[in-house]
C-alpha cells in the first residue's frame with residue numbers, strides 16, 4: 014500500500030494509506046443503498062457541503078490535490094469557477110420580471126434553440142420529480158410548490174468535453190477539461206435561467222461540480238438525453254459518454270421529451286470493455302438492486318480512491334465504444350434495428366431532435382413501426 018498514491022498489486026488496485034485513514038467506517042455502497050430492495054431517496058455522498066456528508070475528509074483529500082494544481086496551472090479555469098459560484102448564488106435570489114413576455118408558438122423549440130446557441134450540445138425537457146431530490150434537501154419555495162403540483166419544468170443540457178482532452182483520460186489534460194466543462198455547463202445554465210427570469214418566469218440554473226439538490230442521471234434519462242451505461246454514466250446516441258450535464262428548473266411550462274430506448278441496455282449486457290478497463294475493478298458485470306431498482310452500479314469504494322489518485326479518471330467513458338465518434342452512428346443504427354425486430358409495436362421516436370437530423374430529418378435512422 015502506498016502512502017499518498019495507491020498501487021496496482023496482484024490482488025488488484027490497493028488504495029493509499031491516506032485514503033484508508035481519512036475514509037469513514039461506513040461503506041459508500043451502503044450510503045448509496047446497494048442491496049436495498051425498498052425505495053428511499055438518494056443520500057448525499059459527495060460534492061456536497063461538508064455538513065451533509067460522511068465522506069467529508071475524502072472530499073477534502075480530493076480537493077486538496079485538485080485545487081492547488083488547477084490554480085497553479087490553469088488560473089483562467091479556476092477564476093471562471095469562482096465567478097460561476099458567485100453568479101449561481103446571485104441567481105438564487107433573483108425574482109422574475111413582473112411583466113410576462115409571451116414566447117413564440119413553439120416555446121420548446123425556442124428554449125432549446127437558445128440553449129444550443131449558448132453552447133449546449135444537446136437539450137431535453139422533463140418534469141422534476143420529488144424522488145430525485147437528495148435526502149435532507151429542499152428546493153426554493155416557488156420550485157418546491159411547482160414540483161409538488163407536477164409543474165416544475167426541468168431543462169437538461171449536455172456539454173461535450175474537448176475530444177483530444179477526452180482521449181487523454183486519465184491524464185491531467187482530461188481532469189482540467191472536466192473542470193472547464195463544469196464551468197461551461199454552469200455558464201449556459203445560468204444564462205438560460207436569466208433569460209427565462211427576464212421573460213417573467215421563475216428559474217434556477219445548475220451545473221457542477223457541486224452535486225446540487227438532486228441526482229441528475231435519472232432526470233437526464235427522463236429528458237431523453239441518454240440511457241444508463243454499465244459504467245454508471247449516460248450514453249447519448251451522438252455524444253456517446255463524452256459529456257457532462259447541467260440543467261435549469263423553471264415554472265415556464267414546456268412540453269416534455271420522451272425517453273426512448275435505443276439499445277444501450279441490451280448492448281451493455283454483452284459488452285465488457287469498461288468492466289475490464291477499470292483499474293480498480295469498480296464496474297459490476299451485471300445489474301444490482303439499489304434502493305428498490307435494478308440498475309447498473311459502480312462500486313463507490315473502489316472507484317473513489319482511484320479517482321482521487323488520478324484527479325477524476327474517466328477511463329470508463331473513454332473506452333466505451335459509444336464514445337468512439339467513428340462508429341457511434343453505426344452502433345446506433347444497429348441497435349435501433351435490433352429493438353425494432355424485438356418489439357415490433359414499440360414506437361421508437363427520435364431520442365433528440367438535434368441528433369442525426371440532417372437530410373431526411375433523421376427519420377430513416379429511427380426505426381418507426383410500419384416503416385422499412
Ligand code: B12
Nearest residue numbers: 055059221224228229230231245246247257258311325327
Ligand atoms: C457524487 C458523484 C460521483 C461520486 C459517487 C458516484 C456514486 N454512484 O456513488 C464519484 C466521485 C465516485 C463519481 C464518479 C464519476 N462520475 Co460522478 N457524479 C456524482 C454526482 C455529483 C452525484 C451523484 C450521486 O450522488 N450518486 C450517488 C447515488 C445517487 O448513486 P446511485 O444510486 O448509484 O445512482 C447513480 C446512477 O445509478 C444514477 N441513478 C440514480 N438514481 C437512478 C435511478 C434510475 C432508475 C436509474 C436508471 C439511474 C439512477 O445516478 C447516480 C450517478 O452517480 C453527479 C451529479 C448529480 N447531481 O447527479 C455526478 C455525475 C453522475 N458524475 C459524472 C461522471 C462523468 C463521473 C465519472 C466518469 C468521473 C469523471 N471523470 O467525470 C465517474 C464515473 C464512475 C461512477 N462512479 O459513476 C457525470 C455523468 C455524466 C454522464 N455522461 O452521465 C455527472 C452527472 C456529473 C455531471 N454534472 O455531468 N461521481
Ligand code: SF4
Nearest residue numbers: 291316326327328329
Ligand atoms: S472513473 Fe475510473 S475508477 Fe471510476 S469506474 Fe470509471 S474507470 Fe473505474
Ligand code: SF4
Nearest residue numbers: 242243281284287333
Ligand atoms: S463500455 Fe460497453 S459495457 Fe461499458 S458502458 Fe460502454 S457499451 Fe456498456
